[in-house]
Amino acid sequence: MAQAKPKRWSQRVAETSDAMDLEAGVFTLKDPRAIARSLKRSAERSKRRKAEPFRSAMSMLSYYINRAGRNLPRDQRQRLEAAKDELRKLYDRAPSKR
Template sequence: MTKAKRKWSQELTEHSDAMDLKESVFKSDDPKKIAASIKHFAVASRRRKSSPFRSAMSMLSFNINRAGDQLTKKKKNTFEQAKEELRKDLGRKTKR
């Protein structure tokens, strides 16, 4: 695929200077594992521009939005639960 035809999100995913995450982190079906992995990298990263909480939530939201209509309800629920886990783990109020 030519560079002009690539989506900006693909370019960002491949070449971003954002946090380094394991490639398989979003493939898990366990929200606690997803949240723990993202939290680990958000806290450890020196390349983030914001707080660990904001960076972690941004990465999770980006992944949800990037998947768009391709994201199954089950997987979206898993990611929403991972957001709740992140809120708990990083000392934020939960939405529930």
């Protein structure tokens, strides 16, 4: 029997792309710094990423935020946006101008 087709293209991308492997539940952590540290660890260990670790980690975080869209609760979105700033600090990158 044929494999079940993913309902959403984002599911297919997450399952089959060369995106890095993430720790389970990373985006549900309560501390933005813990989210950033986990993403950094995953990006630096991953053999499946194509870009440099910072870009890969930031891309995964942005991808999650964008895919959740309006369904993402405000407090969780704020935590994830704060995690972007923490990730920039961990990689000594300039903060964004919002």
